Amino acid sequence: MAVEVQPPRKARPVNLNLMTIHQPVTAVVSILHRLSGMILFLCIPLLLWLFGASLSSPDSFASIHTWLSKISVKFMIWVILSALIYHGFAGIRHFIMDFGFGESLKSGRIGACLVILFSLIFAVFLGIRLW
Helix, strand or coil: CCCCCCCCCCCCCCCCCCCCCCHHHHHHHHHHHHHHHHHHHHHHHHHHHHHHHHHHHHHHHHHHHHHHHHHHHHHHHHHHHHHHHHHHHHHHHHHHHHHHCCCCHHHHHHHHHHHHHHHHHHHHHHHHHHH
């Protein structure tokens, strides 16, 4: 039985600080797509409660309407709706890529940049509309 001798491995530096690692734009879009999905999933109970409470009686509708006119609540609603907008655009990008379009490195970068650009534009318009 022969023993296989392997050459010594060179010690490579390990960088585990996620804030200093440079991620490509495609990775950032993918990570943000997952994060926006988590935000939307966690906000579903709140949105369902708001919807149910607003439909239960005219008095509860008035109280929900008053509550939604506060700046902090408007900001929270803007964050949720912005996450929905981003998640929608990133989902459309993934759906298009499932059909084989935009899979090259260059077109993947362009698609990722377009997702970010369109999401920012729609989020700004949403913010203007809310305020």
